Amino acid sequence: xxxxxxxxxxxxxxxxxxxxxxxxxxxxxxxxxxxxxxxxxxxxxxxxxxxxxxxxxxxxxxxxxxxxxxxxxxxxxxxxxxxxxxxxxxxxxxxxxxxxxxxxxxxxxxxxxxxxxxxxxxxxxxxxxxxxxxxxxxxxxxxxxxxxxxxxxxxxxxxxxxxxxxxx
Numbered sequence: 001x002x003x004x005x006x007x008x009x010x011x012x013x014x015x016x017x018x019x020x021x022x023x024x025x026x027x028x029x030x031x032x033x034x035x036x037x038x039x040x041x042x043x044x045x046x047x048x049x050x051x052x053x054x055x056x057x058x059x060x061x062x063x064x065x066x067x068x069x070x071x072x073x074x075x076x077x078x079x080x081x082x083x084x085x086x087x088x089x090x091x092x093x094x095x096x097x098x099x100x101x102x103x104x105x106x107x108x109x110x111x112x113x114x115x116x117x118x119x120x121x122x123x124x125x126x127x128x129x130x131x132x133x134x135x136x137x138x139x140x141x142x143x144x145x146x147x148x149x150x151x152x153x154x155x156x157x158x159x160x161x162x163x164x165x166x167x168x
Contacts, residue, residue: 012123012134017052019117023071026114027056048124051131054110061107072111072118077159080115084108084146088153101150106131108146112158116142120166136168 017029030052036042045053055072062068066083070076087104096104109131116122122135130143140161148156 008128009132009139010126012125013046013048015117015123016046016048017117019072019114023056023059026052026072030056047126047131051110051113051124054107055114056110058107058111070111072115074115074119074162076115077162080108080111081157081159084149084158085154088150091150092153101147105143105147105150108150109143112142112146112162116162116165133165135165138165138168140165 017026019026021029030049033042033045033049034053037045059070062070062079062083066086068079068083070079070083087108091101113124113131113133116133116135120135122133125132125134125139127139127141130141130147132139132141132143134140145156145158145161149158
């Protein structure tokens with residue numbers, strides 16, 4: 001007998017971050033918030049702040065490991081897809097540990113989410129199947145899409161997914 005699965009999704013979490021800021025301004029904002037947390041002057045990190053940190057980590061990964069400069073503009077989607085394809089091929093050759101895979105998915109999800117927030121808008125959501133976004137009333141599960149992209153390859157590319165979100 002199959003168990004019944006119930007999807008549990010949080011209410012959209014209003015954004016505290018101004019995603020119209022430049023990449024450097026977003027990094028400065030993140031650094032300041034992290035410093036305030038360490039000094040006990042701010043509550044612990046929110047999911048939004050954590051996802052911004054992952055996004056910034058992905059920018060660093062792209063620059064250091066892939067020797068590629070990307071930003072949070074739509075024009076970077078093709079480069080993002082190429083990076084995901086390179087990661088997929090690398091993982092096909094040598095499977096990462098579950099922890100390493102999860103870390104990469106979080107970084108790529110953070111990046112993809114910030115790109116969406118900057119260009120389309122929306123709010124983060126949490127669910128029992130991973131991080132996602134609420135865009136114009138529809139829920140999109142970014143973590144799952146990125147995990148599928150890194151597992152299945154090009155059949156789960158992200159550009160058409162982004163375009164579908166943009167056209168909601």
